[in-house]
Amino acid sequence: MTVAPAPWTDPASVPLIRFDGVSKRFGDVVAVDRVDLAIHKGEFFSLLGASGCGKTTLLRMLAGFEAPSDGRILIDGADVTAVPPYERPVNMMFQSYALFPHMTVAGNIAFGLKQDGLARPVIAAKVKAVLDLVQMGKFADRKPHQLSGGQRQRVALARCLAKEPKVLLLDEPLGALDKKLRQQTQLELVNIQDRVGVTFVMVTHDQEEAMTMSSRIGVMNAGRIQQVGTPVEIYEYPQSRYVADFIGAANMFEGTVSSASSAGVVVACPELAHDLTTAHADPLAGGHPVTVMVRPEKMSIGRDAPADGFNWARGTVADIAYLGDVSIYHVRLDSGRKVEALQANLRHTERHKLTWDDPVFLSWHPADALVLTR
Numbered sequence: 001m002t003v004a005p006a007p008w009t010d011p012a013s014v015p016l017i018r019f020d021g022v023s024k025r026f027g028d029v030v031a032v033d034r035v036d037l038a039i040h041k042g043e044f045f046s047l048l049g050a051s052g053c054g055k056t057t058l059l060r061m062l063a064g065f066e067a068p069s070d071g072r073i074l075i076d077g078a079d080v081t082a083v084p085p086y087e088r089p090v091n092m093m094f095q096s097y098a099l100f101p102h103m104t105v106a107g108n109i110a111f112g113l114k115q116d117g118l119a120r121p122v123i124a125a126k127v128k129a130v131l132d133l134v135q136m137g138k139f140a141d142r143k144p145h146q147l148s149g150g151q152r153q154r155v156a157l158a159r160c161l162a163k164e165p166k167v168l169l170l171d172e173p174l175g176a177l178d179k180k181l182r183q184q185t186q187l188e189l190v191n192i193q194d195r196v197g198v199t200f201v202m203v204t205h206d207q208e209e210a211m212t213m214s215s216r217i218g219v220m221n222a223g224r225i226q227q228v229g230t231p232v233e234i235y236e237y238p239q240s241r242y243v244a245d246f247i248g249a250a251n252m253f254e255g256t257v258s259s260a261s262s263a264g265v266v267v268a269c270p271e272l273a274h275d276l277t278t279a280h281a282d283p284l285a286g287g288h289p290v291t292v293m294v295r296p297e298k299m300s301i302g303r304d305a306p307a308d309g310f311n312w313a314r315g316t317v318a319d320i321a322y323l324g325d326v327s328i329y330h331v332r333l334d335s336g337r338k339v340e341a342l343q344a345n346l347r348h349t350e351r352h353k354l355t356w357d358d359p360v361f362l363s364w365h366p367a368d369a370l371v372l373t374r
Contacts, residue, residue: 022071049220
């Protein structure tokens, strides 16, 4: 079976949504700063960033609730920059769900369809179809206060999908759910999106949520898009120190380029008292300041010195975070700084386990050391 290329990798693919040089200022505050972004039909795209980074403002401009100070927004080839929200082919699902408390589940879903003037048989058919889609058919006559948080979330989603928008906007949609229900609902949302084929654009500050649900992620900081990529690209190949540090845990080693060749880059790292070897392919000049990133799960930890002599560090176990399936070791190096190493707990036995104050060696493969130049 031939797998079709992802639309964002196809030069001939026309984006469904385009932000062209979009900025938004509130007085002297620049909330969104010259954003260029393309989102394709059928994507589950997440805008990810810390509070105040501009992601919600960008979503509200796409919805039409805020007007850009500069630039333009296009949906399906049409410039919607000055188009009011109710005339855009989008619908928005809020974190609070915004359900009418006096209406039944079916009534909440039917409300927007009645506003559009659809015939009763058409409305009834649409309501039934979306309730079946979100597995809430047997709750059609209940009021919102008779539902759990996860059930209200499904009703809010059904109400949005009933209008058959080209784009569904989700503003922190799972923020009100507990962790276990949130994890379950993440996969349900992805499956529903895959079945209906509607383009989803979600705002979240939750890295795990974005990694689990998204086809691509746009990481934002200070009003700008720092990097756009698939979850694998964002995590394994961050393009900046900010992205590397924001997505997951990362050990950062500062240094300067000692030598570079087609085989990789050697970095002089004073805090390790020896050079680091990486598989970085881009040519870098000698003396160039760089940061070398190594994810904690890429590090091996043990009592014995590594046999190959590449990329190692020595220290003592300062702290241990036991998470059941894995343990995170905080190791204080001889230089005084702390780094993290993650080890899977594959067996029940406690024999040979590392503990506090144990002297240990850390090591990692050159291919797992990523060189960051900014």
